[in-house]
Amino acid sequence: MKPEPKLVRGTPLDEKALKRGKTFSVTYEPRLRYGWDTGQAISRYLAELKEGRLIARSCRKCERVMIPPRMFCERCFRPTDEWVYVKDTGKIFTFSLCYVSWDVRRLKQPEIPAVIEIDGASPGMGILHVVKKIAPGKVRIGMAVRAVWRPKAKRIGSVTDIAYWQPIKN
Amino acid sequence: MPDGVAIIGVGFTSLQPSTPHLSFKELMFEAAQKAYLDAGVQPNEIDSFVTCAEDFNEGLSIFDEYTPDQLGAVQKPMHTLTQDGLHGIADALMQIRSGIAELVVVEAHSKASNVKTPEWLLDYALDPIYNRPLGFNPHAVAGLEMNVFLHETGIRAEHCAQVAAKNRRNALRNPVAAYPLALTPMHVESSPYVAYPLREAEIAERADGCVVVVLANEARAQRSQSKAAWICGVGFANDSATLESRDWVRAEYVRIAAERAYRQAAIQNPREIRLFEVDDTYAYKELQHLIALGLYSEGAEAGRSLEAGETKPDGKIPVNVSGGALGMGLPLEASGLYRVVELVLQLRGQAGARQLPDIRLGLAQSWRGVPTTSGAVVILGTERPQ
Numbered sequence: 001m002k003p004e005p006k007l008v009r010g011t012p013l014d015e016k017a018l019k020r021g022k023t024f025s026v027t028y029e030p031r032l033r034y035g036w037d038t039g040q041a042i043s044r045y046l047a048e049l050k051e052g053r054l055i056a057r058s059c060r061k062c063e064r065v066m067i068p069p070r071m072f073c074e075r076c077f078r079p080t081d082e083w084v085y086v087k088d089t090g091k092i093f094t095f096s097l098c099y100v101s102w103d104v105r106r107l108k109q110p111e112i113p114a115v116i117e118i119d120g121a122s123p124g125m126g127i128l129h130v131v132k133k134i135a136p137g138k139v140r141i142g143m144a145v146r147a148v149w150r151p152k153a154k155r156i157g158s159v160t161d162i163a164y165w166q167p168i169k170n
Numbered sequence: 171m172p173d174g175v176a177i178i179g180v181g182f183t184s185l186q187p188s189t190p191h192l193s194f195k196e197l198m199f200e201a202a203q204k205a206y207l208d209a210g211v212q213p214n215e216i217d218s219f220v221t222c223a224e225d226f227n228e229g230l231s232i233f234d235e236y237t238p239d240q241l242g243a244v245q246k247p248m249h250t251l252t253q254d255g256l257h258g259i260a261d262a263l264m265q266i267r268s269g270i271a272e273l274v275v276v277e278a279h280s281k282a283s284n285v286k287t288p289e290w291l292l293d294y295a296l297d298p299i300y301n302r303p304l305g306f307n308p309h310a311v312a313g314l315e316m317n318v319f320l321h322e323t324g325i326r327a328e329h330c331a332q333v334a335a336k337n338r339r340n341a342l343r344n345p346v347a348a349y350p351l352a353l354t355p356m357h358v359e360s361s362p363y364v365a366y367p368l369r370e371a372e373i374a375e376r377a378d379g380c381v382v383v384v385l386a387n388e389a390r391a392q393r394s395q396s397k398a399a400w401i402c403g404v405g406f407a408n409d410s411a412t413l414e415s416r417d418w419v420r421a422e423y424v425r426i427a428a429e430r431a432y433r434q435a436a437i438q439n440p441r442e443i444r445l446f447e448v449d450d451t452y453a454y455k456e457l458q459h460l461i462a463l464g465l466y467s468e469g470a471e472a473g474r475s476l477e478a479g480e481t482k483p484d485g486k487i488p489v490n491v492s493g494g495a496l497g498m499g500l501p502l503e504a505s506g507l508y509r510v511v512e513l514v515l516q517l518r519g520q521a522g523a524r525q526l527p528d529i530r531l532g533l534a535q536s537w538r539g540v541p542t543t544s545g546a547v548v549i550l551g552t553e554r555p556q
Binding site: 026028030031032033034035036037038039040041042070071072074075077 | 189190191192193194195196199213214226229238239240242244281283284285286287290291294298299302303
């Protein structure tokens with residue numbers, strides 16, 4: 001038989017006590033709002049997404065084609081040079097099977113976030129997005145995928161204008 | 171005497187009420203390119219980077235993650251201070267003096283226009299348990315301070331109006347200023363009260379901009395292509411945070427910061443300095459800060475000197491020739507660095523239409539706004555301190 005628990009000092013609290021104001025705490029709803037200027041590089045990127053295209057910037061010095069595009073090369077510290085359209089296909093560079101949603105609900109079917117290396121951009125250049133239409137157990141690093149775009153009327157100039165990426169069937 | 175440290179390059183963008191054409195990264199890239207060109211350095215020579223930013227102003231947590239690319243700081247030592255840019259100068263000085271770096275870059279910027287709810291952001295700075303629930307507009311803190319400051323010092327409301335008019339007018343000669351205006355004290359005094367006795371025209375408007383500063387050790391500064399601006403002294407301090415019991419009348423944080431800076435610079439009398447760039451987020455703060463800097467022993471003297479035009483560009487101790495925050499705009503954490511830029515340009519003789527004659531020493535002072543008591547002072551000179 002288990003021994004009786006010893007009496008602990010203090011005042012026992014339950015949910016009822018908290019609701020009735022037996023304890024003191026102050027709550028505050030943040031009302032902060034931001035509107036970030038997207039700037040030259042990302043404005044063009046978003047405008048092209050709305051048209052169903054992916055665009056990158058190239059650096060003549062290191063010869064990289066960079067996506068998402070940027071007006072400066074972080075390796076060479078110089079302005080980038082040209083706009084380059086790249087394909088809306090690529091390869092899974094890395095992925096995860098996420099069994100917990102952003103608000104910490106347990107998911108039966110995992111979400112599949114992935115970094116997709118874009119065809120036409122330099123190796124190691126990719127975008128973070130989501131893979132669907134495949135059994136989670138079948139996803140592999142190196143797998144070829146293509147973008148599935150939202151219908152044109154529903155695109156707003158956002159990374160979510162690509163609904164998801166799905167495997168290219170051979 | 172420890173090794174000398176100098177500013178050998180500055181780069182900055184024009185201050186603007188908004189900058190929708192550039193992302194914050196592109197804004198920083200512009201200032202960084204200009205600074206490295208001015209200093210004649212390649213980014214790969216730079217040993218360490220300090221950026222000054224406040225996550226809430228950026229709308230991004232752990233903001234230091236977002237700064238290396240556009241500064242040439244990828245895979246280099248770098249960190250972000252949640253402080254004004256003058257604290258960044260102190261940080262860079264310590265890194266160079268300790269011998270771990272020869273060249274250090276300090277950056278600060280403002281994308282204030284991207285914060286759509288600036289009042290709520292200020293509200294967030296108030297104590298959440300015993301101040302915030304009262305629900306006052308945060309400028310009320312400045313109104314409370316101004317009222318007792320005027321009451322205790324004998325400085326009058328019209329003196330504060332004169333400060334606002336002077337600084338907006340000074341900004342007419344500064345091409346980077348966002349809010350130049352030929353304003354008269356009468357106009358200031360006819361603007362509406364925000365929090366009595368504080369009027370709308372006595373509150374600095376926010377502005378976007380970016381400054382990048384390159385600091386070097388003595389050997390490097392001696393062979394610099396640009397005229398070096400030597401760091402003669404730095405200091406920073408805070409008072410108590412408690413609104414209910416801190417010193418409302420005297421800016422003790424500035425007095426302590428300045429005393430340390432004066433000691434390092436071997437300055438016996440602050441009037442040896444002929445150029446002051448002091449915080450004027452609210453017009454009365456300029457006068458409060460000048461008293462704390464030791465330029466006036468009491469308020470009445472500050473008021474009389476202002477009336478006599480002592481702090482105008484042609485006066486004995488020009489204050490905020492740049493236009494200050496009232497004239498240039500308030501660029502959040504970059505406030506102090508825009509003042510450093512003014513000192514550097516004046517010391518080099520590159521200040522254009524607002525160039526003052528024979529400037530050998532200048533002082534910049536920052537304050538982080540209500541409800542803080544966070545202040546810093548930097549003294550720059552044309553000669554390496556002895």
